[in-house]
Amino acid sequence: MSPLDGSPHVVSGSGAGVNEVPLLQVEDLSVRFGAVTAVSSVSFSVSKGEVFGVVGESGAGKSATARGIIGLLPSTARIGGSVRFKGEELIGASRTRLRRARGSEIGYVFQDALTALDPVRTIGAQLVEVLQVHRSVRKKEALEAAAELLAELQIADPARTLNAYPHQLSGGMRQRAVIAAALIADPELIIADEVTSALDVTVQRKVLDLLLGVCAARGAGVIMITHDLGVVAQTCDRVAVLYGGIVAEQADVYSLFDRPMHPYTGALLQSMPRIGDTSEFKPIPGSAIQIFGDLRFCPFAERCARAGADCRRAVPPESTRGNTVFRCFHPLDVPQ
Ligand SMILES: Nc1ncnc2c1ncn2[C@@H]1O[C@H](COP(=O)(O)OP(=O)(O)OP(=O)(O)O)[C@@H](O)[C@H]1O
Ligand SMILES: [Mg+2]
Secondary structure, eight states: OOTTTTOOOOOOSSSSOTTOOOSEEEEEEEEEETTEEEEEEEEEEEOTTOEEEEEOSTTSSHHHHHHHHTTOSOTTEEEEEEEEETTEEOTTOOHHHHHHHHHHTEEEEOTTHHHHSOTTSOHHHHHHHHHHHHSOOOHHHHHHHHHHHHHHTTOSOHHHHHTSOGGGSOHHHHHHHHHHHHHTTOOSEEEEESTTTTSOHHHHHHHHHHHHHHHHHHTOEEEEEESOHHHHHHHOSEEEEEETTEEEEEEEHHHHHHSOOSHHHHHHHHTSOOTTOOSOOOOOSSOOOOEESSOOSOTTGGGOTTOOGGGGTSOOOOEEETTEEEOOSSOTTSOO
16 A cells, blocks of 8 residues: 555545545635744645545644644634535534534544543443434444444454443553544544554554544545654555645655655655665754744745755745645755
């Protein structure tokens, strides 16, 4: 499934087909926390059945983007732009509408998911509650649905797990219970925010495969948020690379890995350890940026070897090469 090992994964050049309303269309999204601008002018779309990656370093604006999509930002945050789910605008929608969307239409696996479970209630009670908020089902049916989903997530003894408290489960099992809570009401879009980063490397891949397997079986779209390009390579169809709250580059995974355009993408790829590659591992020099007020320059300029005075004077507009859209005045395909 990886562009690194050459085996094919579903690839489409753009989110939806001609005349097809995408499952999710994000346009010009911005999120501010007081003076801090977490997200500026982010646009992308996700189709049914597609796995869309959002990748970037800590502080890039990944979670703020995801929380903005489902209206889960603190009341002090300011959000702008447009988020349409199956054509319906969610920005400015009522709290009731957004509450209904969360869980039953858009499932969200939080970045700090392992602490999201209530420690004093059984997994079964928590899953039943999620389902009953969205569907009029009796407790017995809800428990049956929960057991079926846990079995689908390859939990060996679903009945026992349903009766267990979170602390009685291993990290990998707890993460599967959290994923089950996001999936149980059968949402059409799943936002998975760093779902495996708290897990042991050996179980990370397994949990990702299980999550994506269930989503694929249901034809759900997935937004896979990660700081790990390896996860992107293994799981995503298309990807947006975030830096300083903007989409630095967006492409299908093959184009991104074969022909990165943005120097930040290039640097991320070089900082990625690869099996069998003995060349030096190159961390990106400098540290991530925090943006205050309106963004008026390329956020990567201060860490970029290719940056010129133009990069410090304006945000680069979107440029296109094939399936790739990027914001850079000095892309990697132009010799310097
Ligand atoms: N509630 C908040 N109040 C103030 N600033 C915030 C808040 N949440 C996020 N930020 C700021 O917004 C920016 C983007 O944060 P965000 O959490 O979206 O990053 P991220 O890409 O998800 O990072 P990580 O990989 O660490 O999860 C950062 O500069 C962060 O400090
Ligand atoms: Mg985050």
